[in-house]
Amino acid sequence: MKIISIRYVIPIMFFAIISFLFFYADVRTVSPETVDAGVEVAINFLLPIKHTGSPPRVTVIPEYPSTPVSFSVRQAGPATIVIRMKQEGYPQGQLLKFSVEDVSTVIPLLKKTARGQVRPKVGIKLISQGQIAVIPSRGPVQLQFNTPVEYKTFRKYTVLPVPGKILPLNCSVEGVEFTDYSRWEFFPDKPFVHGEQYKITLGAGIRSLGGSQTDRPVEVSFTAAEPPKVIRTEPAGGEKKVVLYRPVECELDREVESALIRITDPSEDIMVPGRTIVEGKRVVFRPVRAFLPGKTYKVFLAADSKDHEPLGEYSFSFSTVEMGNKYWVDVRLGDIHTVKVYRGDILVRHMVASGGREATPTPIGSFYTQDRGHSFWSPRFGEGATYWVRLVGQVLVHSVPKDDRWKTKEDEHARLGLPASHGCIRLDEKDARWFYENIPMGTLVIIHE
Template identity: 35%
Template sequence: MRGRYLLLIILLVIAAWVAVSSFNNVVIEQLNDTGLVRIRVKFYIPVIERDAADKIRLESERPGMDFVKTFRWLDDRTLEIYALEKGLPKGFKTILRIEPLKTAVPGLLKGVRVYYRVKIRPFPVEVSSPVASSGPVVLSFSTPVEEEEISKYLRADFDFDLRPSYILTATGKLFKDESRWLLVPREPLRPGDKYFVKFESGESVFSGYSRWFEVAPVPKVISTYPENGRADVMPYTVLKVDFDQEMREVLIKVSRMSGDVICRGKTAEFKPHSVFLPGETYEASVEGTSVYGQKSAPYRFKFTAKPIGDSLWVEVSLKPLQKVVVYRGKKIVKTMLASGGRPGSDTETPLGYFTVKDRGVWFFSERFGQGAFYWVRIKDNYLFHSMPRDKDRNVIKEEYEKLGIPASHGCVRLKDEDAKWFYENIPEGTMVVIHD
């Protein structure tokens, strides 16, 4: 029996502890029409941890909202917080979290979790402009507004469907943002034309509001590099496409060639993954979407890689799994696994076009403590050569195992047998193109 009573007492103490630690009095008062609130938290046990700046959290249910807040202690039990949502919109449900603070009772921590929502005058803030022909036209308000309050009085000089806006949250869920409503045209709007939206006079709080907006022009390609029909394009050439306006995204496809597209402002670039074969003609197709969501018309241009007959030339690809490819004209003669320079201003392999210069059987660099056989120079101290050796001409095993990935001080490493072949078969003056 005594054991049962003891257990009951312990449970009662724990229950009382939980009740006391979680019980606070919170009073929230909105002070003005801007949404400034004063929050007074009354703790029933004195708090000794006063530095609460990093423990006060304000989070809106709408992603991307931010707050201005200040706080002060009125006494050891009363915390006063002033909070204001930055900018517009405002009026979404907000959660105030105060992480547990140390109290005068050893081991007892006090925290707060409470929700509130401010009320401000609803009014239209802006109408998006320019917009794409397909829309949507975004009508933004100062605070969440129900659909019925809008649809009854909203008019435009085009037919539209009214839809809510959604924001993707950090957790992957969709949040319905009732401060932004979308007017989706039922028929495409004419590029370059102006349209209006307005609220008819009546009982609506938005009565009399009207705004014009413009439909964005269709983006156009104004130039390309290489130009359409050009017939002397070098084997590795980055394609450039210039538009008459800033673009959000651009798709460039090239026949028989993969590559990466980079879009910056009004210019898009296509970086090919390999080289264009001499004498071959390629067709590029371009489509894009402007920053306003307006799609361009398809655009195509052709170019031909510069013919070089049956001459030998060399491609060095510094893409993952680095390699050297030797061509005769447009035919591959030999492909070799390679290693270029490590990332860094002093160790990167230079990109561009070079020609083979002098050569030698052996060298050793005191600076790097490495040497190699069968070196062939292309620029300054940048060479093709065998796998690195120590001063006694022994293979450095750990370097040999890096073949295919960036590993050198800027030279192009090859297997010993490949370096010997390169040394014996690639004559002085041969073109070398190095790309990443």
């Protein structure tokens, strides 16, 4: 048997003692149930603590990311420090992981580190009971406690009104995914009956992860939401000779949370571009271009009420006015100002334009072309233009402005597509001439945003 030399034993023992002194720390929870005041943890070291100008470095990590936790550190004895941690908001009773580093001791250069975790014991309360009144027919029923609860006892002592699944909520905060056992969702296997009342019983014996337990049952009652209904549409379903530009509106019998209107031309399977706006009980679709003449359009409405109950399938159709072989003009003052000339339902010419600035907007609506002229000069603005066609009052379609030498203003030409005029519709010189020479008096011009 090989005997270790005494010259090796002493360094080994010395290293073991130093390691024990460095790593040992007795961590004990002082007040696990004083949640309002905070939970206190006492850390006892073997070596006395030395006061220095640098406080120990403390880190506290809550169980759920982004939960605010305040803490303070105090010395409670020659070799003892106490950390008080207080968590704000819900859920209470989260597992708090903490570490204390760089604790100076009486031995020079020897600094202590301690780590641990604590879960405050919190009495269980259902805090969502007052928020549960009307529930979507497909769920979920959301139950929120003030503290995380055990999966096993929650499932065991919860009585559901109908078959279904009840699960804790899976969350993601700042890219960290976790399961929140303070929030639960119940989804019925089959939809609740509209307007019927239901009850969930949370029995005595449900335990929190901190060890507290419910001592009496709690009943949660709710009513299954009624589906929203459409009471009016504009245009009406089946309406004919609808004007070529107008918003499509649907009014429901209750407040709308979210909605989407889609409009298609079934004959060509073309979707009409536009945006849906929710205004209380009204859902409005604003197309970004005029409807084509002599077409039948189908409107599809999807909507959820404020109770998150879906409308179900809803659709209606309308037909636009006939234009024969006549010219008509669609002016859009959107992100890019454009003028589109149609003959019947055929696009003849697409032109970039400039409508009025915010201070001098172009009027919105339907107008008819009037008189015209080859050119004009405006002393008021110190500029002129060519190939003008009057729409209404002093609002004209004309070329990009020219200066006093009758040269096109290049800076104004560069703004085609953007709001730039005093209210008129500006076009490139070639486009203005084409418009002047081809669009007859009395042609319909629709101006919209």
